[in-house]
Amino acid sequence: MAAHHSALIHTMVLISAADREMTDLELKTIGDTVRGLPVFRDFDPATLPDIASECVGMLQGEDGxxxxxxxxAADLPTKLHETAYALACEVAASNGSVSQEVLRLLEILRHHLNVDRLLAAAIERGVRARYAHL
Known part of the structure; x- marks a missing residue:
């Protein structure tokens, strides 16, 4: 497993766990992402549960x-920072509504990854458009 795979998965799990409830829709979004995006082409999906559990364990620790x-930040190449932010937004939007905790965590993630505010707004708008319904 490549370090960037773990970092991307941890980003998605982090957002899913932000409101203390990882929903089936969020977990499905993470699984679909891992099985469908080119950045995960050489990733073994069978390792996903272990990587997700590792992230949850880290979150439960001191300074999680x-x-x-x-x-x-350490394991994600700079050129994948925008990808990580976009994946986080996808997971956040998968439930149909985004809590204040998740919005705050997205802001923290954006700052931590140095994703430009305008670029982040464009990513967020694109995700909103993808999840829009009548």
Whole structure:
């Protein structure tokens, strides 16, 4: 497993766990992402549960949020920072509504990954358009 795979998965799990409830829709979004995106082409999906559990364990530790964010920043190449932010937004939007905790964590993640505010707004708008319904 490549470090960038772990960092991307940890980013998605982090957002899913932000409101203390990882829903089936969020978990399905993470699974679909891992099985469908080119960045995960050489990833073994069978390792997904272990990587997700590792992230949850890190979050439960002392300074858990900082530990996960530091891991993501250390193991994610700069050119995948926008991808990580986009994946986080996808997971956040998968439930149909986004809590204040998730919005705050997205802001923290954006700052931690140095994703430009205007670029982040464009990513967020694109995700909103993808999840829009009547």
């Amino acid at each position: 949020l900082d530990a996960v964010l530091d891991h993501v």
